Amino acid sequence: MSVTAIGFIGLFFLFLFLVLRMPVAMAMLVVGFVGTWVVNGTVPALTSLSGEAFEIISFSQLTVVPLFVLMGNLAGVSGMSRDLYNAAYKWIGHFRGGLASATIVGCAGFAAMSGSSIAAAVTMGRVALPEMKRFKYSDSLATGSVAAGGTLGILIPPSTGMIIYAILTEQSIGRLFMAGILPGLLLTGLFLIAIYIVTKRNPEKGPAGPRATFKERLASLRAAGTIVSVVLMTIGGIYLGWFTPVEAAGVGAFMVLVIALYRKELNWPKAKFVVLQTLRTTATVFMILIGAHVFIPFMALTEIPEDLVTFLVGLDVGNLGVLIIILLTYIVLGTFLEGLAMLVLTLPIVYPLILQLGLSPIWFGVVVVIVLEMGLISPPVGVNVFVVRGIAPDVPMGTIFRGIWPFWFAMAACLAILVAFPDIALILPNTMFD
Amino acid sequence: STAQAKELKLAHFMPPVHHLHKAMFAPMAKDLAAATNGKLTMKIYSSGALGKGPVQQYKRVVQGVADIAFGVLVYTPRLFPKTMIAANPGVGRTSTEVTEKMWKIYDKHLADEYKKTKLLALFANWPSVLISRKKPIKTLADIKGMKLRVSSPADVPLVNSWGAVGIHMSVTKTYTAMQNGVIDAIQIAPSALQRPWKLAEPGEYVSQGVKGVASLFFVMMNKQSWDGLSSSEQAAISKLTGKAASIKVSTTWGGADKKALAAAKAGKQIQLVTIDPAEAAKFDAASDKAVRAALAKADKSGIKATEIYNALTQ
Amino acid sequence: MIDRLDHVVRFLALWVGVLSLLALTLVTVIDVTLRTVFNSPIHGGGDIAQFFLIIVVSASIAYSGRSGGQVVVELFENVASEAILRWVDVVIKFIGFLMLMVLSWHLVISGIDALEFGESSGTLQISYAPFMYTAAFGIFLYAVVLLVEIIQLMRGQSIEYGGD
Numbered sequence: 069m070s071v072t073a074i075g076f077i078g079l080f081f082l083f084l085f086l087v088l089r090m091p092v093a094m095a096m097l098v099v100g101f102v103g104t105w106v107v108n109g110t111v112p113a114l115t116s117l118s119g120e121a122f123e124i125i126s127f128s129q130l131t132v133v134p135l136f137v138l139m140g141n142l143a144g145v146s147g148m149s150r151d152l153y154n155a156a157y158k159w160i161g162h163f164r165g166g167l168a169s170a171t172i173v174g175c176a177g178f179a180a181m182s183g184s185s186i187a188a189a190v191t192m193g194r195v196a197l198p199e200m201k202r203f204k205y206s207d208s209l210a211t212g213s214v215a216a217g218g219t220l221g222i223l224i225p226p227s228t229g230m231i232i233y234a235i236l237t238e239q240s241i242g243r244l245f246m247a248g249i250l251p252g253l254l255l256t257g258l259f260l261i262a263i264y265i266v267t268k269r270n271p272e273k274g275p276a277g278p279r280a281t282f283k284e285r286l287a288s289l290r291a292a293g294t295i296v297s298v299v300l301m302t303i304g305g306i307y308l309g310w311f312t313p314v315e316a317a318g319v320g321a322f323m324v325l326v327i328a329l330y331r332k333e334l335n336w337p338k339a340k341f342v343v344l345q346t347l348r349t350t351a352t353v354f355m356i357l358i359g360a361h362v363f364i365p366f367m368a369l370t371e372i373p374e375d376l377v378t379f380l381v382g383l384d385v386g387n388l389g390v391l392i393i394i395l396l397t398y399i400v401l402g403t404f405l406e407g408l409a410m411l412v413l414t415l416p417i418v419y420p421l422i423l424q425l426g427l428s429p430i431w432f433g434v435v436v437v438i439v440l441e442m443g444l445i446s447p448p449v450g451v452n453v454f455v456v457r458g459i460a461p462d463v464p465m466g467t468i469f470r471g472i473w474p475f476w477f478a479m480a481a482c483l484a485i486l487v488a489f490p491d492i493a494l495i496l497p498n499t500m501f502d
Numbered sequence: 503s504t505a506q507a508k509e510l511k512l513a514h515f516m517p518p519v520h521h522l523h524k525a526m527f528a529p530m531a532k533d534l535a536a537a538t539n540g541k542l543t544m545k546i547y548s549s550g551a552l553g554k555g556p557v558q559q560y561k562r563v564v565q566g567v568a569d570i571a572f573g574v575l576v577y578t579p580r581l582f583p584k585t586m587i588a589a590n591p592g593v594g595r596t597s598t599e600v601t602e603k604m605w606k607i608y609d610k611h612l613a614d615e616y617k618k619t620k621l622l623a624l625f626a627n628w629p630s631v632l633i634s635r636k637k638p639i640k641t642l643a644d645i646k647g648m649k650l651r652v653s654s655p656a657d658v659p660l661v662n663s664w665g666a667v668g669i670h671m672s673v674t675k676t677y678t679a680m681q682n683g684v685i686d687a688i689q690i691a692p693s694a695l696q697r698p699w700k701l702a703e704p705g706e707y708v709s710q711g712v713k714g715v716a717s718l719f720f721v722m723m724n725k726q727s728w729d730g731l732s733s734s735e736q737a738a739i740s741k742l743t744g745k746a747a748s749i750k751v752s753t754t755w756g757g758a759d760k761k762a763l764a765a766a767k768a769g770k771q772i773q774l775v776t777i778d779p780a781e782a783a784k785f786d787a788a789s790d791k792a793v794r795a796a797l798a799k800a801d802k803s804g805i806k807a808t809e810i811y812n813a814l815t816q
Numbered sequence: 817m818i819d820r821l822d823h824v825v826r827f828l829a830l831w832v833g834v835l836s837l838l839a840l841t842l843v844t845v846i847d848v849t850l851r852t853v854f855n856s857p858i859h860g861g862g863d864i865a866q867f868f869l870i871i872v873v874s875a876s877i878a879y880s881g882r883s884g885g886q887v888v889v890e891l892f893e894n895v896a897s898e899a900i901l902r903w904v905d906v907v908i909k910f911i912g913f914l915m916l917m918v919l920s921w922h923l924v925i926s927g928i929d930a931l932e933f934g935e936s937s938g939t940l941q942i943s944y945a946p947f948m949y950t951a952a953f954g955i956f957l958y959a960v961v962l963l964v965e966i967i968q969l970m971r972g973q974s975i976e977y978g979g980d
C-alpha cells in the first residue's frame with residue numbers, strides 16, 4: 069500500500085473518531101501514532117510518541133500558557149472586569165446602545181489580560197447582562213454583544229489561540245501578539261459601529277442609560293487605571309523588548325495577584341477556583357499540542373499535505389483566489405468545529421500553502437484568529453453563544469444567534485479590511501524591538 | 503526487492519532558507535539521485551517536520567524516526583565528550599581548520615562516540631569573536647564585569663576566567679538582549695553579525711584576535727538504514743559524505759564569516775577591533791588555564807581529554 | 817469509585833497547581849528583577865521554570881479530563897439511541913485508555929534511556945529522567961480516569977464532568 073493510501077485511511081479514522089466524540093487531541097494522538105507505526109515501524113513510532121509529547125510538555129516557551137491563563141483568571145475573580153465595565157459605562161452608558169458599547173469596550177480591556185474568549189464572555193457577561201436587563205435592553209442585543217465582545221479575548225493579546233498558532237508554525241509569540249493589537253482595536257470599533265446601526269434602526273433595543281457626573285467618571289477611571297497600567301506593563305514590555313512574552317506573563321500574573329491580595333478580593337474559594345481553572349485550560353492547550361505534534365509527522369510522511377498544496381497552488385484562480393477559498397473554507401468549518409480543533413487539524417495543510425503563496429505568516433495568524441472568532445459565535449456550534457446561554461439561561465438560543473449577526477458582519481468587514489490592508493496587522497510587529 | 507527505488511528521510515530543524523539546507527542538504531539529495539540514476543533518493547524534512555526541536559535529533563536517527571539527521575553537538579554534550587574538546591579555543595583559526603583537525607584525530611580518538619550510527623559528516627563553524635555594545639573590547643580590563651553571552655554552558659568558566667560574567671543564552675534571544683543591555687557582549691561566530699541574527703545592529707564593536715570557541719555539527723545515518731543498502735548505494739553515499747564533504751561544507755559556510763568580517767573592517771554598521779597581540783596573549787593564557795582545568799577534570803572521569811586536546815592543537 | 821478518584825485527582829491538581837504556579841510566577845519575576853535591576857540573572861532560571869512547567873502540566877491532565885477540559889467536536893448528538901451512544905463511548909474511551917497507557921509506559925522507557933540519548937536541560941544539564949517519570953505519572957492518572965469511567969458506563973451509570 070502506498071503511503072498516500074495509508075494517509076487517507078488515517079484521515080478517515082480521524083474523522084470517524086471525531087464524529088464518535090473522541091477528544092480532538094486523543095484522536096490526533098491515536099491516528100498519528102498508529103499511522104507512524106504502519107509507515108515507519110514500531111520503534112520510530114514509539115520514539116515519536118513519547119519524544120514529541122515530552123518535547124511539548126517541557127517546551128520552556130510554553131510556560132507562557134499557564135502564566136497568562138493565571139493572569140486572566142486572577143483578573144476575572146478580583147473585580148477588575150467590574151472596574152473596566154464601570155469605567156466604560158460611566159463614560160458612554162448614556163448614549164443610545166451605550167451599555168452594549170460599554171460591554172464591548174469592557175471586553176476589549178479584559179481581553180488585554182486574558183487569553184481566552186470564553187473567559188472574557190463569562191466574566192463580562194456576569195457583570196454586564198444584569199445591567200442591560202435593568203435598563204430594558206433587548207435580549208438579543210445584550211447577549212449578542214457579550215458573546216461577540218468575548219471573542220476579542222483571542223485577538224487582543226495575550227491569546228491562547230495565537231500561542232498555539234505560533235508553536236505549530238514556529239513563529240514568534242511576541243510578534244503575533246503585537247500583530248493582534250491594531251486589528252483588535254479595529255474590530256472593537258466595528259462592533260461599536262454595529263451597535264450604533266442596530267440601535268439607530270431600533271432605538272428600543274438599546275435605550276440610553278443614566279448620565280454619570282464628571283466626578284463619577286474620574287473615579288471610575290482611577291479604578292480602571294490600575295488595570296490599564298498592568299496591561300501597559302505587560303504588552304508594552306513585550307513591544308519594547310523589556311521582556312519576552314513568557315516573562316511578561318509572569319510579571320503580569322504577579323502584578324494582578326498582588327493587586328487582588330491588596331484589595332482583599334482573593335479568598336480561598338476564589339483561589340481554588342483560579343488554580344483549577346488555570347490547570348484545566350493549561351491541560352487543554354497542552355493535550356491539543358501534543359496530539360498535533362504526534363499527528364503532524366505522520367501527515368508529513370504521507371505526503372498528503374504536499375500534494376494538496378501543489379494542487380491548490382496549481383488552481384487557476386490566482387493567489388487572492390486561493391486565499392479566498394481558504395478563508396471561506398475556514399468560515400464554513402468554523403460554523404460546526406471548535407476553534408482550537410479547527411486550527412490544529414487544518415494548519416498542517418494550510419500553513420505550507422500560505423508560505424507557498426508568499427503571504428506573511430504573522431498576518432495570516434491574525435486573519436485565522438478572526439475567522440475562529442466568527443466560528444465562536446456562528447450557529448449551529450458557537451461556543452461563546454453556549455457560554456452566554458449558561459449565564460442567561462432564560463434567553464432562548466435562537467434569540468442570542470439573532471443578536472449576533474450584526475457582529476458577525478462586523479468581523480467579516482474586519483477580515484476584508486485586513487486582506488486589503490495587511491499593514492494594519494504588520495506595522496507593530498515590524499517596528500518592535502526583537 | 504532491490505530493483506525498487508528507495509527513499510531516505512533526512513530530518514533537520516532549520517527552515518529551508520538556511521545556509522546548510524541550500525549549501526549541503528539540497529545538493530546532497532540531488533547528487534545522490536543523479537549518482538544512482540534515481541534508485542536511491544533523499545527526501546528532506548526541514549523545519550522539524552518529523553519531530554520538533556534540536557535536542558532529540560540524535561535519538562531520532564538512532565531509533566529510526568529519520569534515516570538521516572542533522573544535529574548540533576552542544577544540545578547533547580554529554581554524548582560526545584571527546585568530540586566536544588574540539589570546540590575549545592586554540593584548535594583552529596577558521597572553520598575549515600577546526601574541521602580538518604577533528605578528522606585528523608577521528609579514527610584514533612573520536613570514532614567510538616559514533617558507534618551507534620553511520621557518521622556522514624562532522625564539522626565546525628567559524629571560531630567565535632566578541633561583539634560588544636557601548637565599549638570596544640581591546641584589553642582584559644575592558645571585558646572585566648561585562649555580561650557576556652556564550653552559546654554553550656561549558657563556555658561559562660572560560661569567559662569567567664577573563665573576568666567577564668558568562669551567561670548561557672540561545673542565539674535567538676541575543677538581539678533583544680544586547681539591545682536592552684541585558685548583556686553587554688556576545689561570544690559568537692562573525693556571520694551572526696548579518697542575517698538572520700543581524701547582531702551588527704545592536705552591536706557597536708566586534709573584536710577579533712583572541713582564540714575563539716567553535717560550534718560542532720553532525721549528520722548521521724541510522725545503522726539499519728545504512729546496512730540495508732547495497733554496496734553500490736553505500737559507495738554512492740560515501741562519495742558525497744565523510745571527511746571531504748565535511749571540510750567542504752565548513753569552508754563554504756566559513757565564507758559567510760569572512761564576508762561578515764570584511765564588512766566590519768569596511769566599517770559597515772559595526773567597527774572592527776583587532777586586539778593587540780600582546781593583549782590577546784593575556785586572554786589566551788587565561789583561556790588556556792581554564793581549558794586545562796576542564797581537561798584535567800575530564801581526564802579524571804576516564805576520557806583522555808588532555809591527550810585529545812594536545813593532538814588537536816599540535 | 818469515581819467520586820473517590822475525583823477527590824484524588826482534584827486534590828493533586830489543586831495543591832501541585834497552587835505550589836508550582838506560584839513557583840513559576842516567582843521564578844520568572846525574580847529572574848526578570850535580578851536581571852533588569854541587579855544585572856545578574858539566575859543561572860539556569862529558564863531550566864527551573866521548565867521543570868515547574870512539566871510539573872504543572874503533569875498534574876493537570878487528569879483533572880482536565882474529569883472537568884470537561886478536553887476539546888470534543890460536537891457533531892451528531894442525538895442521532896443514536898442512548899444504549900448505542902453508551903457503547904460507542906466505552907469503545908472510544910477504551911482506545912484512549914490504551915493510547916495513554918502506551919504513552920505513559922514509553923515515557924518511563926524514555927526516562928530510563930535519557931542518559932543514553934543525552935537528554936538533559938539546556939543550561940544546568942540536569943537529566944530529564946525524573947521529569948519524564950513525572951509526565952508518565954500524569955498521563956497514567958488520566959488513563960486510570962478513563963478506565964474508571966468505562967467501568968461506570970458498563971455498570972449503566974452516567975458520568976458527570978464537573979469542575980470548578
Ligand code: NA
Nearest residue numbers: 179182221226
Ligand atoms: Na486576549
Ligand code: NA
Nearest residue numbers: 403443446449
Ligand atoms: Na460556530
